[in-house]
Amino acid sequence: MRRILFGAVVVGLLAGCAGKDVKEEGAPVEDRKPDTVTAPPAKPPAKPAPPVVKQVESKPIAANPLTDPGNVLSKRSVFFDYDSTAVKDEFKPLVTAHAKYLTDNRGRRVVVQGNTDERGSREYNLALGQRRAESVKKMMMLLGATDSQIETVSFGEEKPRSAGSDESAWAQNRRADIVYDGE
Amino acid sequence: MTSLRYYSMPNMVPLRALNEATDRVRSLRMYVRILLWLLTVVLAASVSVTARAALTIDIVGGGEKQIPVAIAPLTGEARLPYKISEIVAADLQRAGLFRMIDPGGITPMPTEPSEVRYGDWSSRGAEALVIGSITPTADGRFEVRFRLLDVQKQSQLAGFSYTIASAQTRNAAHRIADVIYEKLLGVPGAFATRIVYVVKQGSRYELQIADADGFGGQTVLASDEPIISPTWAPDGNRLAYVSFEGKKPIVYVQNLSTGQRRVLANFRGSNSSPAWAPDGRRLAVVLTRDGNSQIYAISAEGGSVSRLSNSNSIDTEPNFSPDGQSLLFTSDRGGSPQIYRMSASGGAAERVTFDGTYNVSPRYSPDGKSFVFVQRSGGRFNLMLQEFGTRQVIPLTDGVVDESPSFAPNGRMILYGSKQGARGILAAVSNDGRIKQRLTIQSGDVREPAWGPLLKGF
Numbered sequence: 001m002r003r004i005l006f007g008a009v010v011v012g013l014l015a016g017c018a019g020k021d022v023k024e025e026g027a028p029v030e031d032r033k034p035d036t037v038t039a040p041p042a043k044p045p046a047k048p049a050p051p052v053v054k055q056v057e058s059k060p061i062a063a064n065p066l067t068d069p070g071n072v073l074s075k076r077s078v079f080f081d082y083d084s085t086a087v088k089d090e091f092k093p094l095v096t097a098h099a100k101y102l103t104d105n106r107g108r109r110v111v112v113q114g115n116t117d118e119r120g121s122r123e124y125n126l127a128l129g130q131r132r133a134e135s136v137k138k139m140m141m142l143l144g145a146t147d148s149q150i151e152t153v154s155f156g157e158e159k160p161r162s163a164g165s166d167e168s169a170w171a172q173n174r175r176a177d178i179v180y181d182g183e
Numbered sequence: 184m185t186s187l188r189y190y191s192m193p194n195m196v197p198l199r200a201l202n203e204a205t206d207r208v209r210s211l212r213m214y215v216r217i218l219l220w221l222l223t224v225v226l227a228a229s230v231s232v233t234a235r236a237a238l239t240i241d242i243v244g245g246g247e248k249q250i251p252v253a254i255a256p257l258t259g260e261a262r263l264p265y266k267i268s269e270i271v272a273a274d275l276q277r278a279g280l281f282r283m284i285d286p287g288g289i290t291p292m293p294t295e296p297s298e299v300r301y302g303d304w305s306s307r308g309a310e311a312l313v314i315g316s317i318t319p320t321a322d323g324r325f326e327v328r329f330r331l332l333d334v335q336k337q338s339q340l341a342g343f344s345y346t347i348a349s350a351q352t353r354n355a356a357h358r359i360a361d362v363i364y365e366k367l368l369g370v371p372g373a374f375a376t377r378i379v380y381v382v383k384q385g386s387r388y389e390l391q392i393a394d395a396d397g398f399g400g401q402t403v404l405a406s407d408e409p410i411i412s413p414t415w416a417p418d419g420n421r422l423a424y425v426s427f428e429g430k431k432p433i434v435y436v437q438n439l440s441t442g443q444r445r446v447l448a449n450f451r452g453s454n455s456s457p458a459w460a461p462d463g464r465r466l467a468v469v470l471t472r473d474g475n476s477q478i479y480a481i482s483a484e485g486g487s488v489s490r491l492s493n494s495n496s497i498d499t500e501p502n503f504s505p506d507g508q509s510l511l512f513t514s515d516r517g518g519s520p521q522i523y524r525m526s527a528s529g530g531a532a533e534r535v536t537f538d539g540t541y542n543v544s545p546r547y548s549p550d551g552k553s554f555v556f557v558q559r560s561g562g563r564f565n566l567m568l569q570e571f572g573t574r575q576v577i578p579l580t581d582g583v584v585d586e587s588p589s590f591a592p593n594g595r596m597i598l599y600g601s602k603q604g605a606r607g608i609l610a611a612v613s614n615d616g617r618i619k620q621r622l623t624i625q626s627g628d629v630r631e632p633a634w635g636p637l638l639k640g641f
Contacts, residue, residue, distance in 0.1 A: 111430075124520055127475075127499045153432065153471075154471075155427065
């Protein structure tokens with residue numbers, strides 16, 4: 001038993017060390033087979049990665065809900081009608097999901113980036129984009145997210161997703177994007 | 184540095200003719216003459232605007248009444264990297280108010296008034312003549328002498344001497360053009376000025392400054408993120424602008440002589456639309472730190488801000504009146520974006536535009552009597568000029584997308600961003616809409632121009 005415990009601690013340490021290399025979070029350590037763990041080397045564990053990677057990959061990893069294509073949280077763009085800053089019904093489930101995620105994860109923060117199409121004054125469009133971002137933020141706050149979790153900024157017409165000058169391009173560019181901290 | 188020496192009075196006459204009586208008569212004649220010129224120009228302007236509205240005759244590239252001017256090659260000007268007479272002629276030509284008379288074939292080319300055979304010039308139709316010379320000085324610089332002569336009166340209207348380094352040739356030429364413009368039209372020229380603009384090439388953004396004739400462009404900031412709203416401090420040595428390099432709009436101030444820059448406003452949310460107060464010590468900026476886009480005052484050194492506008496709407500694009508007492512700005516508090524005016528210390532605002540549903544980007548004229556703005560009408564964006572007194576609105580441009588207007592410091596021309604196909608270009612229009620120029624600066628997408636103040640010193 002004492003040996004098992006010791007082995008688990010070592011594996012935990014190794015997994016922690018290797019975490020950055022394998023880009024996985026929360027490596028499970030609780031049910032590891034102690035037999036596969038070699039005794040700690042005399043020198044610090046400089047190259048312990050390969051055996052640990054094997055261990056981690058043998059377990060199912062919970063997908064990041066923010067990037068899982070099957071999760072609504074992976075959808076980040078709210079599109080707007082011309083000259084409008086109102087969140088349309090079709091985007092309310094998306095905003096609601098992010099609001100819930102922020103409510104459940106008080107440590108997470110987002111920036112909502114407002115955008116406009118190219119028509120009109122650049123500075124006025126910057127303000128319009130800001131209002132679109134604010135509109136998303138207000139809805140999130142009504143649903144439980146806090147002010148300190150959400151910063152709103154605007155790119156106005158300056159960073160179009162679509163470079164064209166027709167309605168389909170403009171529709172792509174009238175948009176607010178939700179970007180999480182660290183992304 | 185260089186020296187600027189006052190060479191003679193505008194109506195300097197030969198010593199032998201100088202006595203009080205004749206001098207006074209000559210002065211009077213000259214002023215009457217200038218007044219007549221002015222009257223003609225003003226009349227031509229108003230007549231033309233009316234005629235254009237009725238007949239839709241579009242006069243592009245020049246005024247109807249143009250003063251015929253001959254610029255003689257300055258003796259010895261080949262010593263300098265650029266021919267001053269050619270730069271002066273190009274400046275005056277561009278202004279649209281002068282007609283250049285070819286000096287070719289006159290020998291010898293006069294350098295001093297005593298050498299001028301006025302008949303040579305009056306027979307070619309010239310009303311004014313510019314002569315002069317370039318002489319090397321002992322310290323390796325050059326003395327540039329020039330005189331502006333009234334061909335019919337056979338008298339001198341102006342005469343100056345500048346001692347310059349060869350690198351200052353173009354600047355000296357622009358100053359000469361400014362003197363000629365002022366003597367013949369009665370308003371200061373704006374040739375010895377600089378402009379700033381943004382060039383977008385692919386995904387690269389460059390903030391560039393150039394002489395007002397587009398020459399000598401240099402990049403003062405390059406970025407992979409957008410740059411917008413550059414604006415000159417009144418000293419002509421600092422720029423404020425908005426850069427997105429920090430993943431959000433942040434206002435910077437950059438010193439052009441030192442190259443140093445610092446953050447002016449980086450508050451939570453967006454920071455944009457800087458406008459200098461005429462004293463150069465503070466700016467108005469637009470912040471969203473309290474929610475919606477509102478106008479705040481901030482010291483040119485940065486630091487704390489005080490809120491100037493107070494609405495639940497968008498308030499943006501502030502612009503100080505020349506006396507620093509008022510601000511024009513864009514607000515949609517009435518349901519659509521319109522131009523409003525309020526005290527520069529904040530408080531209540533009054534709406535000043537009423538026609539149309541999209542009026543934005545106001546800029547005071549340098550005399551404070553009118554303002555230019557952008558109006559959307561039928562999907563087109565055009566510059567309009569409105570007088571405060573009469574509320575009369577004059578359409579200035581007829582492009583598809585004309586935006587970002589900026590007055591020349593003499594108020595006579597307005598520089599703006601326009602489109603040629605999908606490509607951004609710079610253009611300028613006179614404040615009566617008659618004279619139109621296109622500034623061909625370089626390839627790429629050119630936008631967001633701002634005309635700087637008159638340069639002080641070389």
